[in-house]
Amino acid sequence: MLLSLHLRDFVIVDELELAFAGGFTVLTGETGAGKSILIDALSLLLGARAEAGVVRHGAEKADLSAAFDLTGRGELLQRLHEYDLEGDENSLLLRRTIDAGGRSRAFVNGQPATLAQLKEVGEYLVDIHGQHAHQSLMRSEAQRNLLDAYAGQTEQAGSVRQAFTLWKKAEEKLLSASKHAGEFAVERERLQWQIEEIATLKILPGEWQDLQNEHSRLNHAASLIEGGQSALEALADGEPNVQSLLAVVHSRLADLAGVDPALAETVELLGAVDANLSEAVHALRHYAERVELDPARLAELERRMDDIYRLARKYRIEPEQLADKLAAWQARLDELGGGEGLEGLEASARQAEQAYRRVAEQLGKARRLSAGKLGKAVSIEMQSMAMAGSRFEIALQAVETPAAFGLEQVEFQVAPHASAPVRSLAKVASGGELSRISLALQVVTSQVAEVPTLIFDEVDVGIGGRVAEIVGKLLKKLGERHQVLCITHLPQVAASADHQFQVSKQQTRDAVLSRIAQLDGAARIEEIARMLGGVDITDTTRRHAAELLGAE
Structure with missing residues (x-):
């Protein structure tokens, strides 16, 4: 849930600090006062593209931040942990600066984080529903994505695209292999005998370095044995030797x-030397036991x-690169169909098609199950918005050619009244109807949304009167499950809210600045009266505003 928003030097805001609560909150104010600035700021905090024009005139940079409560958001907390971006328990602070x-x-x-x-x-x-969201409903892609989101199939749709x-x-x-069958056959044959030639050596990872190390040791075994024995003679086995002389001293x-304690430190140091010398002698004896002359093993290593080396020189690479070269040739052979050639590629293509159709059919089944549910739910909401008898349906039409989005095209259809047949949404709905249908869709799909905060940016454009009151009640009901923020010009919607902020412009000596204040009691009545009556606010208008608020 969004807890607070802080803006500094952003568009026409010099500095602003807002605290938000749960439920349904509206932002109202005159046109041009800057209501959408809050939406723009949140969009930037959620990764939208930034432009220099958002910095207030005369300022060096804009500074935006928002705090969220993450209680119950386990998946997001886990993701923050993975990115090493954790904060205080169940809290999140997003900040962005634009110069x-x-x-x-x-x-x-x-x-620091990436966009x-x-x-x-x-x-x-956050889910932000823009004031022009209804325009996107004309696009088939938007309709399909909306249905998939409602059905909880967004991830499955991604799997279908990947499989395609x-x-x-x-x-x-x-x-490609069919067009260049002759060339590929020659290349495949060459790869096969090259792979076989290297594979017969059965080279293990890191083997070349191990061979070099062992060869060096065996090749110098006589010198190593002689040097080890000589050292042992001097340190422990000869007469005299270092170990016995040190013991005497x-x-x-x-x-x-015992006579002069000043010698105690020297005695202690010599004791440590004696202990280290004993360990060195023990390690040297163990080494001498392991080093041996083995001409047969040396000869075996040299042959290997x-x-x-002969094979590496043949292919003009270093010996330690042979294993990588073998893997690269094998990968290329797989691209050419492996040892089976065209038949192998045909089998791979069939398997890939079967995998695509399997996930696409699963997606289609889920779409069909959810299309009817979504259509009925939207129809109910539409009829409550002065569209009595209207019907909303979702048609799934099989495509002639399988596509990245699946095996069926999605089309939103509507019947504006009881006696009318359903037709494509783009061909039937008027501007006002389209706005109401869009809002109904957003309300219904938001009911299954997992995000805690929903923002509606003037989605109630084109409606009024009794329908506006219904819309207000719908958003208030939605606020029982989510935190809902709505920018609105409709007094009926504003009166339904649990909380209300007023956005206004203030003329200073140097600039026009945006101001936002939370309204309660009389101030809220005054603002809703302004929304009802315009510039001249009468007592009658105020009573009407109070009645709207009282109705809630």
Whole structure:
């Protein structure tokens, strides 16, 4: 839930701090006062593209921040943990700065973040329904996405697109191989014997380095054995040796330390030397036992290294690169259909098509199940908005050619009254009807939305009177499940809200600034009266405003 919003030097706002509560909140004010500035600010905080024009004239940069309560948002908290962007328990602070040159910086819980991360976080927090949302309903893609979202199939739709892409890539490989069958056959044959030649050596990862190390040790075994024995003679086995001489010195000084304690530190140091020398002698004996002359193993290593080196020189690469070269050749052979050639590519293309159709059919089934539910729910809301007898339906029409979006096209259809047949939404609905249908869709789909905050930016344009009152009640009901913010010009909608903010412009000596104040009691009556009556507010208008508020 959105808790607060702070703006500094943003458009016509010098500084603004707003605290928000749950339920249904409206923002009202005269046209041009800056109501949409809040929506624009939130959009930027949620990853929208920034422009230099958002910085208030004369300021160096705009500074925006918003605080959210993440209680119950376990998935988002986990994602923040993965990005190392965690904040205080169940809290989130988003911040963004934009300088006068249009450059911006983003922060999540005080840590630098990318715009992609802001967008991803925003998808968990806020849904913004713009005032021109109804225009997008004309597009088939928007209709399809809306149905998929309502059905909870957005992720499945992504899987269908991915499966379609893999299928088409498989078909492209098959087509290319068919066009160049002769060339590919020669290349495939060459790859097969090259792979077989390297594979017969069965080179293990890191083997070349291991061979070199062991070869060096065996090749110098005589020198290593002689050096180890010589060291042991000097340190412990010869007469005299370092170990025995040190023991004599250490014993003599230990006796003298009893006479003069000043020698105690020297005695302690010699004791440590004796202990370290004993460990060194032990390690040297263990090493000497392991080093041995093994001419047969040395010869075996040299044969193995010669085989590997010969093959590496043949292909003009370093010996340690043979394993990578083998993997690259195998990958290329797979692209050409493996050992089966065209038949292998044909099989891959068939499997890719089957995988696509499997996920696409699952998506289609889910769409069909949800299309009827969504159509009935929207029809109910439409009829409550002075569209008695109207019907909203969603037609799923099979496509002639499978597509990235699936096996069916989605079309929103409407009958404006009881006696009319359903026809395409784009061909039937008038501007006012389209606005109401859009709002009905947004209300219905928002009821299943998982995001905690819903924002409606003047989506009630084109309606009024009794319908406006119904819309207000719909948004208030929606506010029981979500935090709902709405910019509105309709007094009936404003009167339904739990909370109300008034946006106004203030002329200063240097500039016009936007001001926002939370309204209660008489101030709220006065603002709704203004919305009812315009410039001249009468007692009658005020009584009407009070009645609207009292009705709630």
